[in-house]
Amino acid sequence: MEKILITGISGFVGGHFVDFMNKNHNNFEIYGISRNKPAWDFVSNPEFHGFYKADIKNLQKIKSIIEDLQPNFILHLAAQSSVAESWNCPVDSFMNNTNVFLNIIDTVRLINTKTRILSVGSSEQYGIVDENDLPLLEDMPLRPENPYAVARVSQENLARIYAKGYGLDICCTRSFNHCGPGQKDKFVVSSIVKQFVQIAKGIQEPVLHIGNGAIIRDFVDVHDVVEVYHLLLTRGRRGEVYNVCSGIGRSIIEIITLLSDMYDINVEVRQEVSQIRPIDNPRIVGSNKKIYNDIGWKPKISFEQSLRSIFNYWECQIPKNM
Amino acid sequence: MEKILITGISGFVGGHFVDFMNKNHNNFEIYGISRNKPAWDFVSNPEFHGFYKADIKNLQKIKSIIEDLQPNFILHLAAQSSVAESWNCPVDSFMNNTNVFLNIIDTVRLINTKTRILSVGSSEQYGIVDENDLPLLEDMPLRPENPYAVARVSQENLARIYAKGYGLDICCTRSFNHCGPGQKDKFVVSSIVKQFVQIAKGIQEPVLHIGNGAIIRDFVDVHDVVEVYHLLLTRGRRGEVYNVCSGIGRSIIEIITLLSDMYDINVEVRQEVSQIRPIDNPRIVGSNKKIYNDIGWKPKISFEQSLRSIFNYWECQIPKNM
Numbered sequence: 036m037e038k039i040l041i042t043g044i045s046g047f048v049g050g051h052f053v054d055f056m057n058k059n060h061n062n063f064e065i066y067g068i069s070r071n072k073p074a075w076d077f078v079s080n081p082e083f084h085g086f087y088k089a090d091i092k093n094l095q096k097i098k099s100i101i102e103d104l105q106p107n108f109i110l111h112l113a114a115q116s117s118v119a120e121s122w123n124c125p126v127d128s129f130m131n132n133t134n135v136f137l138n139i140i141d142t143v144r145l146i147n148t149k150t151r152i153l154s155v156g157s158s159e160q161y162g163i164v165d166e167n168d169l170p171l172l173e174d175m176p177l178r179p180e181n182p183y184a185v186a187r188v189s190q191e192n193l194a195r196i197y198a199k200g201y202g203l204d205i206c207c208t209r210s211f212n213h214c215g216p217g218q219k220d221k222f223v224v225s226s227i228v229k230q231f232v233q234i235a236k237g238i239q240e241p242v243l244h245i246g247n248g249a250i251i252r253d254f255v256d257v258h259d260v261v262e263v264y265h266l267l268l269t270r271g272r273r274g275e276v277y278n279v280c281s282g283i284g285r286s287i288i289e290i291i292t293l294l295s296d297m298y299d300i301n302v303e304v305r306q307e308v309s310q311i312r313p314i315d316n317p318r319i320v321g322s323n324k325k326i327y328n329d330i331g332w333k334p335k336i337s338f339e340q341s342l343r344s345i346f347n348y349w350e351c352q353i354p355k356n357m
Numbered sequence: 358m359e360k361i362l363i364t365g366i367s368g369f370v371g372g373h374f375v376d377f378m379n380k381n382h383n384n385f386e387i388y389g390i391s392r393n394k395p396a397w398d399f400v401s402n403p404e405f406h407g408f409y410k411a412d413i414k415n416l417q418k419i420k421s422i423i424e425d426l427q428p429n430f431i432l433h434l435a436a437q438s439s440v441a442e443s444w445n446c447p448v449d450s451f452m453n454n455t456n457v458f459l460n461i462i463d464t465v466r467l468i469n470t471k472t473r474i475l476s477v478g479s480s481e482q483y484g485i486v487d488e489n490d491l492p493l494l495e496d497m498p499l500r501p502e503n504p505y506a507v508a509r510v511s512q513e514n515l516a517r518i519y520a521k522g523y524g525l526d527i528c529c530t531r532s533f534n535h536c537g538p539g540q541k542d543k544f545v546v547s548s549i550v551k552q553f554v555q556i557a558k559g560i561q562e563p564v565l566h567i568g569n570g571a572i573i574r575d576f577v578d579v580h581d582v583v584e585v586y587h588l589l590l591t592r593g594r595r596g597e598v599y600n601v602c603s604g605i606g607r608s609i610i611e612i613i614t615l616l617s618d619m620y621d622i623n624v625e626v627r628q629e630v631s632q633i634r635p636i637d638n639p640r641i642v643g644s645n646k647k648i649y650n651d652i653g654w655k656p657k658i659s660f661e662q663s664l665r666s667i668f669n670y671w672e673c674q675i676p677k678n679m
Contacts, residue, residue: 094448122522125459125463125466125515125518125519126416126459126460126463129455129456129459129515130456133451133455133511134451134452134456137447137448137451138448141447141448144447176498179514179518180518180521180522181518181522182515182518182522185511185514185515185518188510188511188514189455189507189510189511189514192501192507192510192511193447193451193504193507196447196501196502196503196504196507197447199502200444200502200503200504
């Protein structure tokens with residue numbers, strides 16, 4: 036059976052990917068690496084074959100794992116993916132995005148396995164763009180505007196050189212904002228929905244605390260994301276970069292209004308200066324034309340459906356009276 | 358007196374910079390860091406105040422040096438600047454270019470000194486360009502095509518974010534190929550001139566071993582380079598990127614013909630497959646219009662003059678009968 040090694044298995048997308056494979060594709064052996072054990076029950080998951088507790092910054096460690104396992108596929112999810120955290124700790128962000136990826140691809144180069152790698156990148160790579168340049172296409176110039184984005188551009192440049200110069204079988208994404216049940220509340224949609232649940236349960240005043248409410252982002256449900264990662268791993272064109280996005284831009288304020296209407300909850304919105312970043316992209320909206328043309332994928336889950344599943348998730352997580 | 362800290366002081370450019378300051382600007386205290394002690398006599402140099410033997414990959418070490426010294430200027434020359442070596446050891450190249458630079462700028466950010474930093478980058482950042490796009494202007498898109506170039510683009514992106522997001526006083530160069538006396542013979546002009554000297558002295562058959570003879574590069578004499586680095590340190594616009602180049606492209610074969618004529622030596626040229634790289638830029642020629650407009654600099658030393666000084670250098674280095 037073919038083996039998939041997932042880096043950052045313990046994260047939000049890692050858990051959903053294993054679930055998805057379990058339900059839809061049981062013809063792979065799945066292995067995972069992470070610094071922390073997954074919160075979800077990976078032992079009883081029939082698709083899940085082995086967990087390595089390791090920090091990928093440790094080159095010797097990742098080398099011995101890949102050499103030992105000889106995976107057919109590597110899904111590289113390990114990342115420090117918060118823009119806000121990257122402003123606070125830019126060196127950590129760079130090391131945990133770019134350097135860990137370099138460790139993986141250089142290991143595959145040196146071991147000379149035929150491993151196919153999916154390098155997950157970010158829409159933040161595009162940087163601040165003119166409204167007329169939306170939706171973003173893959174061949175547009177990249178102007179990263181925060182430490183996280185710089186790290187992701189470096190990662191993609193390395194992927195391109197390793198594919199072109201050393202013949203590695205790498206395919207890249209620029210993944211736009213994710214949402215879905217289980218995402219940490221340091222990410223915007225999760226934070227907002229959690230606050231709505233807390234307000235609904237009467238454990239928070241009807242005041243919503245957010246950063247910059249005017250920024251526009253393109254959100255994809257994590258269930259759609261894991262589906263396309265499987266497709267790209269098996270069918271994405273080698274050396275290519277694909278936007279993983281919905282093609283629809285929504286401002287943070289619009290999302291709040293939508294939730295207000297869906298759950299009939301009125302809130303007062305407070306923009307916290309402490310949550311506003313040194314430089315912020317006013318709008319990021321992608322085109323998913325290339326990925327649709329190449330592998331026939333587009334998102335299936337509506338944004339309202341996503342919000343409902345996140346609302347249900349937080350309803351289960353948060354007791355009525357804390 | 359104002360203090361300049363030079364990283365990579367032991368290298369080719371470092372030695373020439375200290376010489377230049379000694380002769381022309383004795384109103385600075387000069388300090389240097391390097392993994393290796395300089396080959397030149399730094400102790401007796403009146404401008405040279407202190408040498409730190411340290412690897413900048415060691416964040417704690419560089420932190421304690423900068424904290425202790427509180428330099429007014431940092432001239433960041435430390436680099437692994439060989440494209441060929443970057444193909445052999447891409448991880449080393451990345452760490453010794455991007456990560457060391459990140460250590461320096463993050464230290465300056467955390468210590469919050471008013472240090473002005475000159476980040477030296479490379480023309481390799483442009484990548485493979487269409488002939489119609491020559492000469493290269495600073496606002497052209499960057500498409501790095503080797504591991505060294507990727508590391509340099511990452512460095513410049515980090516510099517830009519630290520300048521824009523954290524307010525650091527950084528100015529960047531994209532420096533084109535250097536030549537001059539004292540450069541190692543792993544660099545193309547130095548290697549060719551050294552072989553001419555060996556042929557002239559009768560210790561090498563009249564056969565010249567080179568890589569790809571058709572590639573076109575833009576060479577600047579190291580004496581011009583150190584002059585402009587001093588100007589940029591003191592007068593370059595904050596947050597800006599400047600080409601440091603001659604504006605003239607020469608193929609390797611043209612250089613060989615020029616040397617043949619200058620010294621009346623006929624040679625047979627042999628292109629060694631082992632020296633040809635996985636991906637190579639056919640032509641790199643820059644425009645020095647921006648730097649001329651901003652700080653009034655253009656190179657003074659003719660290419661023939663450079664070749665003569667390199668020839669003299671190798672003549673002194675190589676005994677008549679080895």
